[in-house]
Amino acid sequence: MPLGRALLDLVFAPICLGCDGPIAPGDAARLICRRCRARLPVPPAPLCARCGAPRLRTGRQERELSCRECEHWPPAVRAARSACLLLPPADRVVHQLKYRGWWALAQPMAERMAAVALPPDVVAEARVVVPVPTTAARRRERGYNQAELLARGYAKRTGRQLLRALERSTGASSQTSLQPAQRAANVSSAFRLAAGVERGLLAAHIILVDDVLTTGATAGECTRVLVAAGARAVSIVTFARAPTVREVPT
Ligand SMILES: [Zn+2]
Ligand SMILES: [Zn+2]
8 A cells, every 4th residue: 555545544444335434554445444345245146047036935946937026027127136135235235335425436336236246147148338317307306317327337257238218207208209119119118218228228138236136116117218219138237136035034
């Protein structure tokens, strides 16, 4: 470590955004301490082959291609994977990114996401990364869309292309100015296709990126829009996944 930085660290010891503890001198990470990084709760195997839900209590066999978590998802959703469960300290880290303005956290978070193993066919097919959009008002308020920051970092680290293919509508918006392909894709009230992205979606397997996967409803709505615009399949990658009752061992 350069002497100047070592001195600065003595005076202004960086504080971990996961636990408020000081980050140890010599730790190259400046935002999340080594202990918190080690404590991020990885979803315990075995996972549902499709949605990545831990099968602790789903009672399903590994050869089955879906579980109660994902059996109602749109058929075009091929797989979902998350870097960790939304338990301490991951919940705190997500909160800091989303509500506390710590946009730089997206980099270490995207790094964890890029390290998550995807099914081999997804790795082979998926070349395009699409972030789940936020509303224009929220983006103005925060200054960024956290899902887009994660998607950008994820795309860069995995050698894929970022495509901002979706927009979030704030309410009933007029469709009169939309092109036919946009209209066809505009099946959901919450999401619509961005202008000029059809070529990038055609017959593509898309990786949809968000900060948290909860029920899959948001991802499902995005999937319907992408598929209506010509995408062939969608896989979902998030930093965290909400734990459900079935995932908690008793
Ligand atoms: Zn920490
Ligand atoms: Zn499943």
